[in-house]
Amino acid sequence: MIRETTVLQGTEGVRLHQGDIIESSDPGFAQLEFAGGTTVALGPSTRLFLFSHPRGKMGDKANTAQLVLLSGWLKGETAVNGGAYRYASPLLAAETKDGTVVLHATAQAAEIFIESGSASIAEVRPNGNLGQSVGVKAGQFFSRRAGKNLTNNPRPTSTFLESVPRPFRDTLPSRLSRFGKPVEPRHDHEVTYPEIQPWLNIGQTWRRGFVERFQSRLKDAEFRKALEDHLNNHPEWDPVLHPEKYSPPAPPTPPHNTDSPHGRYPR
Amino acid sequence: MKLIVKFNLVLFLVFVIAFLTVGYVSRRLLQRNAKEEILENARIMMEAALAVRSYTNNQVKPLLETQIKYSFLPQSVPAYSANEYFNQLRKKFPDYSYKEATLNPTNPVNRATDWEADIVRYFRQSSEQTELVGERDTPNGRSLYIARPMKIKDAKCLYCHDTPESAPRTMIERYGSNNGFGWKLNDILTAQIVSAPMQLPIQRAKTAFAGFMVSLAAVFVVIFAAVNAMLIFLVTRPANRLSKIANEVSLGNLEVADFQMSGKDEIAALSESFSRMRKSLVEAIKMLET
Numbered sequence: 001m002i003r004e005t006t007v008l009q010g011t012e013g014v015r016l017h018q019g020d021i022i023e024s025s026d027p028g029f030a031q032l033e034f035a036g037g038t039t040v041a042l043g044p045s046t047r048l049f050l051f052s053h054p055r056g057k058m059g060d061k062a063n064t065a066q067l068v069l070l071s072g073w074l075k076g077e078t079a080v081n082g083g084a085y086r087y088a089s090p091l092l093a094a095e096t097k098d099g100t101v102v103l104h105a106t107a108q109a110a111e112i113f114i115e116s117g118s119a120s121i122a123e124v125r126p127n128g129n130l131g132q133s134v135g136v137k138a139g140q141f142f143s144r145r146a147g148k149n150l151t152n153n154p155r156p157t158s159t160f161l162e163s164v165p166r167p168f169r170d171t172l173p174s175r176l177s178r179f180g181k182p183v184e185p186r187h188d189h190e191v192t193y194p195e196i197q198p199w200l201n202i203g204q205t206w207r208r209g210f211v212e213r214f215q216s217r218l219k220d221a222e223f224r225k226a227l228e229d230h231l232n233n234h235p236e237w238d239p240v241l242h243p244e245k246y247s248p249p250a251p252p253t254p255p256h257n258t259d260s261p262h263g264r265y266p267r
Numbered sequence: 268m269k270l271i272v273k274f275n276l277v278l279f280l281v282f283v284i285a286f287l288t289v290g291y292v293s294r295r296l297l298q299r300n301a302k303e304e305i306l307e308n309a310r311i312m313m314e315a316a317l318a319v320r321s322y323t324n325n326q327v328k329p330l331l332e333t334q335i336k337y338s339f340l341p342q343s344v345p346a347y348s349a350n351e352y353f354n355q356l357r358k359k360f361p362d363y364s365y366k367e368a369t370l371n372p373t374n375p376v377n378r379a380t381d382w383e384a385d386i387v388r389y390f391r392q393s394s395e396q397t398e399l400v401g402e403r404d405t406p407n408g409r410s411l412y413i414a415r416p417m418k419i420k421d422a423k424c425l426y427c428h429d430t431p432e433s434a435p436r437t438m439i440e441r442y443g444s445n446n447g448f449g450w451k452l453n454d455i456l457t458a459q460i461v462s463a464p465m466q467l468p469i470q471r472a473k474t475a476f477a478g479f480m481v482s483l484a485a486v487f488v489v490i491f492a493a494v495n496a497m498l499i500f501l502v503t504r505p506a507n508r509l510s511k512i513a514n515e516v517s518l519g520n521l522e523v524a525d526f527q528m529s530g531k532d533e534i535a536a537l538s539e540s541f542s543r544m545r546k547s548l549v550e551a552i553k554m555l556e557t
Contacts, residue, residue, distance in 0.1 A: 115336050139336070139436050155436060161337055169334045 005191050005217050012175075013183035019213070020050045021199060024072065029167055033176040034065070037079030040087075041172050043165035046072025049199060051088075051206055064095065068206050070198055074103045075168045078117070087112075090202060091144045093130055094119045099138070102168055104160065111143040113156050113164075123150050128203020191217065193226035200234045211236055270506075271498055278494060282487045290480055297475045301468035302411065306400060309363065309413045309461035312356065316365060316459065319352045320345035324423060339437035344427075346377060362467050367417065369457040373427065373438070373447025379458070387458045390416035394455070402465055409465035417457040419450055505534045509541055521549050 001010040002021040008014075010022065016032060024030045026045040033039050034053060042048055047070040064084040067074070077100045078085045086095040089105035092112055099117030104110065112121060114136050121142050122133035136142070141156040156164075191214070200210055217223045218240065227237050239246045323345045331343040341347040346367050353365035368383035379387055382403060390396055399414045419425070427434050431444035450456060508526050515523040525545075528538040 115333065155440065156337070164337065169337050170330075171333045 001185060002191050002196065003185075005214055007188045007191050007195065008185035009188050010185050011183055013179035014185045015182035016050055016053070018050055018053050019209070021196075022046075022048045022050070029165070031172060031175065033174060034082070036082030037174075038065075038082045038085055039077045039079075039172045039174060040067060040085075041075040041165075041168060043073025043075075043168065046074065047198065048072075048074065049202075049206065068202070069103055069105045070202065071105050071107065073165050073168065074105075075115075075165075075172065076101050076103070077172050088124060088128075088130075090126075090128075091124055091146060092142060092150070093122050093124050095122075095133065096120070102164060104164070107146075109143065109145045111141070111156075111160055113141050113160065114138050121150070124203070126203060128205030128207075190220070192220075193223045197226070197230070200230075200237075204236075207234070207236075210234075211240055215240055269503075271495065271503055274498060275491075275495065278491060282491065286480075286483060286487065289483060290476075293479055294472070294476050297479070298468060298472040301471040301475070304471070305411060305463050305468050306413050308360075309463065312353070312363060312365065312461055313413070313415060313459055315356075316349040316352060320349050323348040324421060328423075335435050335437055337437070339435065339441045344374075345424075346374070362463050364462045366460050366462075367457050368460055371447060371449065371456055373442050375442075375446070377457075383458060383460060386414045386460065387416075387456065390414075390458055391455045405464075407464060410462050411465045411468065412460055412462040414458045414460045416455045417459050418455050419452055422452060425450060425452065501532070502534060505538065509538060512545070513541065516545055516548065521552065 001008045001014070001023070003017060004019070010030070016022075022030060022032075022042065024042045024044060024046045028042075028044050028046075030042040030046070031039060032042070032050075049068040049070065051066040051068050053065045064086050066086045066088060067076070069087065069089045074087055076085055076087045076096075078096050078098060080098045082097075084095060084097045086093055087101055087103050088094075089103060089110040091105070091110035092103070094101045094103065094112050094114070096117060096119035099119040100115040101119055102113040102115055104112075116138045118135065118137055120133040120135050123131040123144060125131060136152075139155070141153040141160070142150055143153070143157070143160075144150045196210075196214060200207060200214075214223075218227070224241070227234070228241060231238060231241070323343070327348070328343045328345075331340050334340055335343055346369075349367065350365065353363075357363065357365075366383070367377050368379035368387060369377045370379055370384060370387050372378050386399060389399065397415060401412055401414075403410050403412065419428075427438055428447055428450035431439055431448055434444075434448070505526075505528055512523055512526050525542055526538055527542065528535040
């Protein structure tokens with residue numbers, strides 16, 4: 001788990017914060033439970049960014065929780081009256097208030113299965129913004145390959161069904177009541193560039209706060225060098241790495257003049 | 268004809284009549300009992316199948332509801348679990364067969380054949396009828412069957428059998444949308460049928476009958492032997508000796524050895540009376556000679 005600039009070893013019962021990045025091992029399985037009753041499961045080798053989680057009044061349009069799946073498997077059981085949840089990947093996103101969706105993402109493709117309830121599906125643009133969304137019903141399956149359009153199938157493909165993590169085939173059991181007091185995650189190390197690199201390259205919508213968040217890691221020479229090397233992928237770091245290029249030009253040196261400044265401006 | 272021969276002839280005749288009468292009655296009784304036993308076993312099997320169906324519907328199916336959305340699991344179908352249960356049972360009771368014969372089944376395996384469809388239709392017309400027992404000819408010989416109607420009492424059943432639109436898509440994928448729909452609550456579309464070859468009760472009855480008759484014959488033989496032995500030792504032999512002594516005395520041999528029998532039965536009394544008579548006779552002859 002990456003919280004701010006620190007890599008933490010997650011364990012059962014850890015309380016999540018907005019902005020946390022969670023990665024599961026292979027084989028690994030993680031379950032996130034939110035206030036309001038929504039449960040999200042992560043399959044093996046999954047990378048998830050908790051972009052925003054619900055705050056304030058439930059059901060508020062502006063209060064949609066956003067979970068960004070970079071790669072791997074996600075199953076979201078959205079509780080009725082628990083607010084709206086957007087489960088997004090770099091290619092496809094689903095938003096629902098009452099549905100259960102399974103999202104699978106790789107670098108080249110994304111698939112969404114609406115297990116129950118209803119949802120709206122949208123293509124995700126390269127910058128992370130959503131395209132036109134369509135309302136969908138339970139049982140429908142959508143896929144999209146990089147650079148291609150959305151494909152709608154009445155049933156999931158056999159490949160999807162064969163590879164969906166087995167625990168996803170059942171209703172996710174809540175375990176929240178077992179943990180009264182939050183467990184503190186164990187500090188491991190400060191995040192390195194390779195660990196954060198995929199996230200620095202995702203759509204601008206999602207990575208917009210990363211410069212401020214990871215700026216302190218520029219003290220690490222290796223981190224800084226790696227950023228420099230891949231600057232083309234995340235040019236927003238250039239002003240931080242090379243502030244001199246963006247500082248306002250120095251005012252021209254005034255000609256030597258003995259007049260009082262007051263003499264230059266009309267009164 | 269000797270007494271023992273007469274006695275044995277009558278005894279044999281009585282035994283033969285008794286043997287045939289008992290054999291006829293017991294054979295019918297044993298056959299009826301064997302048939303009843305098979306029907307009772309079939310009833311227990313049916314009740315067990317119903318229990319398995321209920322367990323599947325109430326406990327297993329809810330657990331698999333989510334999984335069914337991914338791929339169809341026949342384990343969630345009550346009829347499937349009942350058949351699987353019976354298949355296990357058949358490993359120990361291979362003579363019995365089980366079918367939930369249905370007029371409009373989802374799985375074609377459960378489709379009622381002609382005679383089964385007649386049974387279902389009979390139950391549909393006679394809604395009060397709860398059981399039907401019958402026999403029928405099959406290529407493997409005569410068969411005994413017991414059938415019970417299965418009424419749709421649980422609305423949960425209609426989840427899969429109401430309309431194709433409301434049924435699980437994975438089920439439609441497996442079986443199509445043409446069969447197994449349009450069911451109504453309290454309708455009778457299925458008959459639960461357990462069959463067993465008629466040869467089974469007959470064979471069981473024959474085995475029991477043979478054992479019984481052999482035992483009965485053995486008892487008759489033992490009685491026959493015991494009665495003959497008693498007749499020989501207690502009646503025939505003493506009577507022969509008395510006859511021999513009487514014969515000697517009648518020929519004037521008054522010195523013949525006396526015959527004494529212990530006991531208080533009729534032969535002993537006769538022997539005692541004969542000895543007394545012989546003594547009296549010897550005394551009378553001696554008096555005549557002097």
